[in-house]
Amino acid sequence: MSEIKITLPDGSVKHFEAGTSALQVAQSISEGLARNIIAAKVNGKVVDATLPILTDADLVLLKWEDQDGKRTFWHSSAHLLAEALEALYPGVKLGIGPPVETGFYYDVDFGDQKFTSEEFGKLENKMLELARTNSAYVRKEVSKAEAIQYFTEKGDEYKLELIEDLNDGEITFYSQGNFTDLCRGPHIPTTSFIKAIKITSLAGAYWRGNEKNKQLTRIYGVTFPKKSELDEYMVILEEAKRRDHRKIGKELELFTFSEKVGMGLPLWLPKGARLRESLVQFLQKAQVAAGYQPVITPHIGNKNLYITSGHYEKYGEDAFQPIKTPREGEEFFLKPMNCPHHCEIYKASPKSYKDLPVRYAEFGTVYRYEQAGELHGLTRVRGFTQDDAHLFVRPDQVKEEFCKVIDLVLYVFKSLDFKDYTAQISLRDPNNKTKYIGSDENWALAEAAIIESAAEKGLSTVIELGEAAFYGPKLDFMVKDAIGRKWQLGTIQVDYNLPERFELEYTGSDNLKHRPVMIHRAPFGSLERFVAVLIEHCAGNFPLWLTPEQVIILPISEKYQEYAENLLNVLKKHDIRALIDDRSEKTGKKIRDAELKKLPLMLIVGEKEQAENTVSVRKQGGEDLGSMSVESLVSWINKEIETQLN
RNA sequence: GCCGUUGUAGCUCAGGGGUAGAGCACUUCCUUGGUAAGGAAGAGGCCAAGGGUUCAAAUCCCUUCAAUGGCUCCA
Incomplete structure (x- = not known):
């Protein structure tokens, strides 16, 4: 039995029998580590953790935390999705099911069957049920003829089309539970790694990305090795929605x-x-x-300009159509x-x-x-x-x-x-x-x-x-x-x-x-x-130099309205964008509203400020800059802006 | 353009075959206050548009428009 040298990322070299898998290497280090191994990188190539290693190799054990680990995890999840779909909707035909940046999808031809977002829950439950069976992902090398025979019997023309482009000798199948797919791999060791599942959306997608082909149903999902990670992901999604420029653009009246x-x-x-x-x-x-x-x-140009440039030939039909003039044959395009x-x-x-x-x-x-x-x-x-x-x-x-x-x-x-x-x-x-x-x-x-x-x-x-x-x-x-x-x-x-x-x-x-x-x-x-x-x-908190309104003056009561207006004039003279909240509201309310409008600086002015000819400055978020003269505030702002732009 | 989803007050949303609801915002009045929501009253809607079903449609059906998640496209 020959021996191979495995070099780990820390440079340490270990000796194993040829045919040892990455998973076994992990087990030799600790059982706890082995439980978290999703896949492995052998000499730079991502492979199944269970694949026997036959020669000396550099080995990286991939966990969920690794980008390649996540991709493998989600790719395997796509297979699980396909298995669940076949179980729930017999006769579905499968396109492709790759991982994406966050999660995975599978393109499916439902034939005459209907699939709507109301069935996401049912699908998630089926996937969880299948995941819990702890089925191993099993790799099998097949000949092109075998592959064609398998999918011909199954009646899956999309897979057959994919096989046509593959060379004999490089075709592999992966199976888990009752499901077998044409797949290059790699995959996670067993389905039980998948603990939390969310089907996220439904879309139409052309087969092989070509508009002329049939449109398949694309089902997007995301999975995690822990329920808590799914919860965190949902929180991040919510946060992302809060930052959506369409929402903030409306709220901030942009x-x-x-x-x-x-x-x-x-x-x-x-x-x-x-x-x-x-x-x-x-x-x-x-x-x-x-x-x-x-x-x-100008905003328009004669059609001839775009004939010369080549844009007319390329985009003429798909552009806003030309503006005609009273003169016969004269046409202008919006530029x-x-x-x-x-x-x-x-x-x-x-x-x-x-x-x-x-x-x-x-x-x-x-x-x-x-x-x-x-x-x-x-x-x-x-x-x-x-x-x-x-x-x-x-x-x-x-x-x-x-x-x-x-x-x-x-x-x-x-x-x-x-x-x-x-x-x-x-x-x-x-x-x-x-x-x-x-x-x-x-x-x-x-x-x-x-x-x-x-x-x-x-x-x-x-x-x-x-x-x-x-x-x-x-x-x-x-x-x-x-x-x-x-x-x-x-x-x-x-x-x-x-x-x-x-x-x-x-x-x-x-x-x-x-x-x-x-x-x-x-x-x-x-x-x-x-x-x-x-x-x-x-998230709408623009840098001070850019924000549409830089300063809001909050008089504590109507008595300080005149003082506030004087301040406003001084600020405007220094090209500072400022406004006064002169509503008959309490200071707390005015501060809250200014915070929601993401105003960077709030100037609170009342009896004390008027007497001392100062302003009390509160930064957005609550930081108190204390009281200062309006001139010091102006130079503070200018210095801040200078720092931001250099 | 294609597949899916959505469309109710300025905004966020609830409701749902029998004369339209809330909170915030807005207007008026009271209150004149010190670092994230003071109180009261009022005004505001052809329930996206058009067509159908029905005694009756905001509600059910169809079409259109728009928004939205993708696909395709992106000079």
Whole structure:
């Protein structure tokens, strides 16, 4: 019997007989540890804890706490869901059942049977019942012929379709209880690990994600190894709902929608507009410092502009339809992006290599006819304002300019305390080039420029194929909302194509005409989406420099109304956004209301303050800053804001 | 656009085949107060819109619109 060396993460090496499983290794350490082992990572690959290890290996024992452990746990839960579905609804056909970020789903074809959310409880109970049978997840290698035979007999055409794409010799089945599924694994040792189950939602989902295929019923669920973890999860969900920008936006009177105005067309209320204005000023200042020049362009553009840019061919049918004029054949589109307009600004005068880079910036409002089912609060709308800019640069300047834009985006994120973002390099889908315009050479140049710049700035990035814009690759900054959905905020794009389409030129030092490269960029992405994500990040407690109302003056009684008004005037002179609560209410009530409106600073003024010409300052949340002169308050506020912005 | 869910007062929600309910917000009056809810009265609704079933519909059915959870899409 040969012996193998198992290296554990702490560097210790243990000797075992070949064929020992990760679970047995765990048992050799302690029974308690073994009870918590969900799966194992052998030489970097996640496998069943029960899989025999045949050679020397690095071994990581995976528990629930590990990301890969959770994924395995939820994947096995999907199998349990499928088993319960087959038991409750005989004849259902199964699609796929993978883990997701939180939980898992299974796509199911119910045929003629009905399944509604009222049956979640029944399904959960069945799953729990099956989990308690303590069935082992058993792996079995099968030949392609066996696999086809099994699912042909079962009549599951979806699985058969999946098997078609698999190679003989790499097909495995997993079984637990009365259920067998085509599956690569790995899985948890037995069903009894699953102690708490929640079926969370029901959705339609196209088979293999293709709109042309049949729509299956997707059942989402989440499971835990302890009941208490499920309870905690439900609390977190509740908390996330409290942070929802649609809820807070309503409560803080930031924005609204009107059926009459039209779906997906946000209306900014005074406080929301104030907030947005602060963001615009903040970025404008940073952009001027970085050498950008503001430009302004109209909200519509002639159809020919978009024929030139290529947008008409790509989106013409799915956009807001053109505005016609009394003149025969004349058509205008609501502008869906600002780039073509900016290209024409570039062309307004001849450019020398000495003029470049040219950086045109515009807070440009654009209109896109998003599909009805896609609209979502402020994050996906039909009319929105991009903090757009286009840089026209010489080829030798691409990387330097790209890096400077990365710096600007990072500055914006840092100022707003966005730490939890992903930098995503979105490249072309190499298997579906027809979706894109432009030559392979230009795409190669643009993709290389992005990858190199991101590396140079030391960004840790993920690469996504097929996520590029149709005219060029992108570096996208993705941020999660309260419930974990990912949204693209900042974006930087390198584009060799539009300069060609618009025949943009500059005269080089050689006195010949050259073609500039375009960089599209938007640090916020759009003000609407940015504000939405910002709200969810800070739960409506905006930084002092940004919040629509910074200070509220709370006179203790009507007797101090005049004093309060004097204070208000002083604050306004110092550009501090302040208001007075002059209702005939007690101080406790006024404080409570100010807290609910998330006002950062409350000034309580009564007999004492009036006599001493001071204010008593309470910060939101209850901290007492004591009493001070209004001048000291102003400098305190200014210092606070300065700290926040640096 | 597709599958599911929802739509009652400004907001949060209860109710439910027989003339619409609560709390908060709002208005007026009383109260003039010291760090998270003072008291009273009042006003506010075609129960999303349209059609059906019924003696009778906010309630049951259908259609549309909108919101919402997903899918697909996202210049």
